[in-house]
Amino acid sequence: MPMKSSLLYNPFNQIAGFSSFIPGLIGLLVITWLAFITGTHYNGLSHIAFARDSEYWFFLTESLSNWFFIAVFMFLSGLSLSKSRIRAIDVWGTTLLSRLPFVITPMIRTLPVFQSFLIQSWQRYFLHGVYLASLIWFLILLFHAFKISCNLKNDKLVASFIISMVLAEICTTIFLKSII
Amino acid sequence: MKPGILIFFAFLFIHLNSCSQDLKKLNTSDVDKSKVKIAQDFASSFLSKAKNGGTYQFQNEAIAIVKNSLTGETQKLLYEQLKSQFGDFQSLEYAESWVQGAGQENLIVRLKGDFTKSNKKLEIRVVLDKSNKIAGFWVKPWSDML
Numbered sequence: 001m002p003m004k005s006s007l008l009y010n011p012f013n014q015i016a017g018f019s020s021f022i023p024g025l026i027g028l029l030v031i032t033w034l035a036f037i038t039g040t041h042y043n044g045l046s047h048i049a050f051a052r053d054s055e056y057w058f059f060l061t062e063s064l065s066n067w068f069f070i071a072v073f074m075f076l077s078g079l080s081l082s083k084s085r086i087r088a089i090d091v092w093g094t095t096l097l098s099r100l101p102f103v104i105t106p107m108i109r110t111l112p113v114f115q116s117f118l119i120q121s122w123q124r125y126f127l128h129g130v131y132l133a134s135l136i137w138f139l140i141l142l143f144h145a146f147k148i149s150c151n152l153k154n155d156k157l158v159a160s161f162i163i164s165m166v167l168a169e170i171c172t173t174i175f176l177k178s179i180i
Numbered sequence: 181m182k183p184g185i186l187i188f189f190a191f192l193f194i195h196l197n198s199c200s201q202d203l204k205k206l207n208t209s210d211v212d213k214s215k216v217k218i219a220q221d222f223a224s225s226f227l228s229k230a231k232n233g234g235t236y237q238f239q240n241e242a243i244a245i246v247k248n249s250l251t252g253e254t255q256k257l258l259y260e261q262l263k264s265q266f267g268d269f270q271s272l273e274y275a276e277s278w279v280q281g282a283g284q285e286n287l288i289v290r291l292k293g294d295f296t297k298s299n300k301k302l303e304i305r306v307v308l309d310k311s312n313k314i315a316g317f318w319v320k321p322w323s324d325m326l
Contacts, residue, residue, distance in 0.1 A: 053301040053322035116324045
């Protein structure tokens, strides 16, 4: 039983490498497709916007850049700080798989009542609540992904995780703003 | 304690909804297509004329405050700002309609517009009053939230 529940916040003891990359990639494409049909923009690591205003490629670029920058900075952190041999595929795969909680908000937005709504409405507060919960879940998964794939511990782990997040957020935001 | 929290949030949601303006999204079947056409024709003509360096000449299709605000000079200035940020106007399409006011006095027609420098569609919003006169006109980034 504890084994099963740990899959929700740390599946990376069982899944890594290609076995995390392939389902993670499929998950990213599903999230992107749902985001496109519902107009749910993940325009930064911790940003969400609701607008059916762009083509599919724009949503795909958002998804890929959100994953790519964090994966790059985490891989570089692992390379520079870890004494272990870091495999790029572990970092790519586990960070991809960590994004799975982001499927929830666009799934909810497929319901007609969540398609367009007032700024001051229960739909908006509900969606932001769901997004916040999925963001926290994502961060927990990402932290474990980083910890396991880069084999870092204690202060090095926490500091490099925070720095990677901040740098990825800056790069993602600048990149996405440049293509609007 | 838990029921108390639930009741608090229920009141909060009801309060937030009651604070919002009297706005209601129309189902596609309830939309008056002739009104949408008025809004589309106006927005298209206004932006096309501005794009070609001209100005839109109001007749009797808008309320006085709109006509007085959107002078030729203001139209040119607005379009220049729009162009510098999003590029030239290309086309527009109908998206959705909302009614505003307890007696549904105003119709908000939301159109999606393409501009040359923007990879995102912009919202072109036209408000019609009860007598189908233009009572408002905006161009801004699209959001699914009104």
